[in-house]
Amino acid sequence: MKHFYLTKNVNPNYYSWLTVVMFVLIFQSAQAFDADCGGVPAWSSSQVYLGGSEVTYNGYKYQANYWTQNNNPEQYSDPYEHWTNLGACDGGGGGNTNQPPTVSLTSPSNGASFSSGDNITLSANASDSDGSITKVEFYQGATKLGEDSSSPYSFTWNNVAVGSYSISAKAFDNDNASANSSIVSISVTSSGGGGGSCDGLPQYSAGTSYTQNQEVANVGNKYQCNVPGWCSSSAGWAYAPGTGQHWQDAWSLVGECGGGNGGNEAPSVSITGPSNGSSYIDGATITIAANASDDVAVTKVEFYSNGSYLGEDSSSPYSFTWSNVGIGSYTLTAVADDAETSTTSNPVNISVTSDGSGGGGGDLPDRLLVGYWHNFDNGSGVVKLRDVSAKWDVINIAFAEPTTVHGSSMTFTPDNSIYSSTQEFKNDVAYLQNQGKKVLISIGGANGAIDVSSSGDASAFSSSMINIINTYGFDGMDIDLEGSSLSLGAGDSDFRNPVSAKIVYFIQGAQTVINNYGNDFVLSMAPETAFVQGGYSTYAGIYGAYLPVIYALRNQMDYIHVQHYNSGCMLGLDGMCYSQSTADFHVAMAEMLLQGFPVAGNPVDFPALRQDQVAIGLPASPSAAGGGYTTPANVHKALDYLIKGIPFGGNYSLRSSSGYSNFRGLMTWSINWDINYGYEFSNNHRAYLDALGSAPLARKAADINTVDFTEDFKVYPNPFENSAKIAFSVMEEGRTKLEIYNTLGRKVATLKDEVLSKGSYMVEWFPKDNTSGIYLGRLSVGGEVKTFKIYKK
Known part of the structure; x- marks a missing residue:
């Protein structure tokens, strides 16, 4: 959140605009000099470059500032970006700059359907404006199928099994530059179902050893083993033919059973207890019960939690007693087996918390729409709290600031151009709370940098914040520290045990504030990407400086909404650098918190947060921030992938292919800018979140364990x-x-x-x-x- 009194109200690089302008002028003047491009290779999108590497591109010479891949030097050569422009090649002649080729798939067409066992011909057109094509490779997903080095470029994919496939082509030119085609989706279906009789075929069983091409029966179909190691895996939830999430990696469908096993109906099964959304206390004993029936006989019912086998029961009534269950969110399923087939129940979601209350934040909704309210006019206009749209769940008041520049004692006073009295503001806070909204005081902002670097500072911070919260009746505190407020000093190399004074004493002060209130106190955070995900590549200064705070307060923190704006290109877990305003950026940055990630120079990885602790922060309009505005359509693409596992064809692939069903929601800077932009953000995203329905969430779970693989790794x-x-x-x-x-x-x-x-x-x-x-x-x-x-x- 930015506090500048300008329409474009941000400076993402923490320097004055004057400094940036001077830097740009110096930077641009340097480009006037000619550069010797002799022997310097052309930039390639597929090549990894380290700091100091030199390339040519479109007649200019560039030098990499740090590790980079797939970041166009021309586009990413602004100050503080990936590349430095060293000048025109020999007066702009272009040196040995190479232009990448172009490639497109001409066959099959998108959406084409084939029958199992078909031979499918893949064809492509490829050309190179300044050279020649050396080869075209053909891919199914990330798997290379084959290549062709002469035009017309084609490859025949033989005996294709049943499944859905993503096909693409990759062309290489004589300078080894490459380009990828658009992805074409095709499907291969059973060629009529005549798999033949399943008499004598073994019924699939997880963990059984299967050989290459061995056939089994499962769910009324005949399957053939393609990858024995996976066919034989004990992970039935993953590789069970026809039902597992990844069964097509191991098996191919031969067809429906024409007799024997094919005449058998699959059993039916449902979990009768616990009910969906049930909550338990840490250490609880939970009895899972199921009803199951079959046209022949049910041989057993197996019980699973998050895909992991718990136990089974071979006699009705079917149940399993799960003892001493730890804190967390669990998805329960039951699998009923008869002699030949099996069926998996619909899932039941439960949560286990430290005290059974659902944790801090009281009755916060499962899906959150959070907005910041301006206590000032920065060009967006002002609005009284009573007139704020009912679509918001949480309203963050921006901002409580230090009483002196870079101080530690905080103050907040309603702007007298908006409110005629303090009491009028208090009444409006209470009005929103009576509607079921949470109203938080946000600390910091772009102009509110603080300095809490001693025990005295920590005391001043906590006492002043407690006074502000009590005076206005706020429901909690939002930590939006920017600029120099948090910074890692020399020798600070473990986010679990920080030694930088600004971080150590801020945590101490914040903890005192939190401890002064009960379980309903709401704690949120709104860092910029450099302070969090930036720690993946660099742990120094502001880069990664929020990680010790998040780690220390992770059990009290209800949710975090990193600002996905005013950001440079950021590395995702795949090592690729993604740019703001794209669905890939939002998915990649969010999954870093959902999966955990290595921190540069630290002895352990930063541990994953709970799904319900992670949200995304976005600008409400193009004018609300210096960059990062994303259209609702692209935001929803990102959320569909993050929450439901529905891909949108981007470059980033989720580590959790099924998504994160308990993902918390969205934040925006700001409510004022949303009004200014015709309520685009609140109208579109409220409807989207509501359509997801309610998901049971376990908030404020106990300690998130750190990864401990010991020195043996x-x-x-x-x-x-x-x-x-x-x-x-x-x-x-x-x-x-x-x-x-x-x-x-x-x-x-x-x-x-x-x-x-x-x-x-x-x-x-x-x-x-x-x-x-x-x-x-x-x-x-x-x-x-x-x-x-x-x-x-």
């Missing part, structure tokens, strides 16, 4: 040539997944996906191709996750 050799070894320890028996992703976020290998006992393990990865570069590993053991980088020479 290592990757070696790194960089590697032919293979890399990943060593790790499992502290307690649990499901373990080890996956490798490329820098586009596409999974290239699954090395482990099974329940492992306590102990030490070593897995070796042999890449299927010889492509060099950076890969991202993701190791999850139980609920703990570690991401890491692997470099292939």
